[in-house]
Amino acid sequence: MFDVGRRPWVTVDGAETDRVVATVVQCPTGALRYTRLDGGAQEDTDDITTVVPVPNGPLFVRGKIRVTTPDGTLVADETRVALCRCGSSANAPFCDNSHRAAGFRSSDPQAVVPVAAGGDPGSPAEVCEPQDF
């Protein structure tokens, strides 16, 4: 289904629909999305919003997310985003992986901390192990 050495690197016909969906919903940045055309359920929004600081990388946010400019202009209305916290992104406020070239180093503890209590097994905290993003 995914082969980063090919273009396009996603072949949605390469797997069963449910497997594609299960993979897409684990994408922490929201870069992968889906719209089911077979009558199956569309993506659910998590009831709990979580923010996961990725060591040396962005903040993975999952839930009901509205990103606006300071004047209130809507930038994104999403369920998953990766927000830049290094200050180097050319696509701010979103991460574009510029933190790597910038050599950004966070001082976070290695533990992943859900914002809301009662962590959800499907939350990014469990899906995305802390990594050098």
Ligand code: FES
């Ligand atoms: S955290 Fe990724 S570009 Fe800033």
